[in-house]
Amino acid sequence: MWRATPLTLFPAMFPGPLGLSLAGDGIARGLWSCDPYDIRLHGLGRHRTVDDTPAGGGAGMVMRADVLAAALDAAAPAGDPRPRLLMSPRGRPLDQARVRALASGPGVVVLCGRFEGVDERVIAARSLEEVSVGDFVLSGGEVACLALLDACVRLLPGVMGKELSGAEESFEGGLLEYPHYTRPRDFEGRDIPPVLLGGDHGRIAAWRRAEAERITRERRPDLLGRKG
Template sequence: MRIDVISLFPEFVEHCAGFGVVGRAHERGLLSVHGWNPRDYATGNYRRVDDRPFGGGPGMVMLIEPLRASLRAARDADARPARVVYMSPQGRPLTQAKVRELAGLERLVLLCGRYEGVDERLIAAEVDEEISIGDYVLSGGELAAAVVVDAVARLLDGVLNDAESAVQDSFESGLLDCPHYTRPVEHEYGAVPAVLLSGNHAEIARWRRMQSLGRTWARRPDLLDVNSLSSKDRKLLDLWRAEHAEAGPADDAIAGAGSDVSGR
């Protein structure tokens, strides 16, 4: 997969892509990340990439022409068609389902805004969709683009040493992940649940499912439609609630962990 990033600070995303899972994807030839700076395509002595917004107001707006030229250069660098995504507070929230969709593409172009954003005419003409990583505003889209690159890279075939790890992540099943434990068995912070030491794989799977259901109900009730649960899952959730009587669904559950936005 190839990901091109249009940004005034392309080195930022390229640098982030050199570590961990994303770096491994690059080393294995499964992913390449390329940066494009609109300033390299700007004209005039000052190579301006922004100007005052029509109608007045604070801040600056990124100009059409430098962005259009850098987008075209990115598209021309590879013959395969690319989807252009603008990282924007106005975009749809990034979800694991969307990440999996993006990971199925051969090419992706991420447009990172700055200042007050990008001229709307460029978005209408050149952008396929807008994505937000959360209901907050960053100073630019680079962090949001780095989030997308990381989330997508780990789903590419051959990137994770254990592919099952991605399947069991939070949100893959629509639920939050269950708790995890490792050595030592006994610690001043507590002991590892006995079921995980039992060797009974059916009971371990049942316990993990119960924990996922309970955590989701307590922390992200917006993700859980209790009425649509199977009778088996309802029993597991009831059991978890009985064991955690003090826990309750979050009053201000945030829909969509992972939607920063930063197209700005």
């Protein structure tokens, strides 16, 4: 079973939307698990404090290294083979190749930061891999973690209804996905491309490839020549 352990101040956010549809069915069938761990269990004092003012001054609060280290050690003890990730806007951009690698392993341990960030020392002390889902800032790492988990879970054997469908999506093969059409044949004067209705699977495959290349050139030329 592929195991996900998000470390968060808001465990009720998990599995969230991943408890529904195909991902939720995967949990019910024992294909993967999502067991959030409450960081505040290791908070200090009567109020379970997890943060403090930043050294050197500045706005906001910083999550304490000692609290986070204790939570990480409890949620994923020594010997746990899963990679430890930290959702962070300064991290390495998440791409489909990294998603495939994570999905092929035993699961993930994901630290969801809050406030201004986490004490830098815990990143080094616990060998956290910083991962970003985009060049923007969120209120916390939970939403980013859900995106990462969704991307991984849908690649697990048996989760998706048809294995081939995952291989034909955006970023698989280094290209964005080709356009899709379904009934009705005519929609407000816009027809389905005739090649898709002719039954020639070779021509259909060639059209889809050409469209994927065209869309990638127009929208994400940086992907061309890169492996998915």
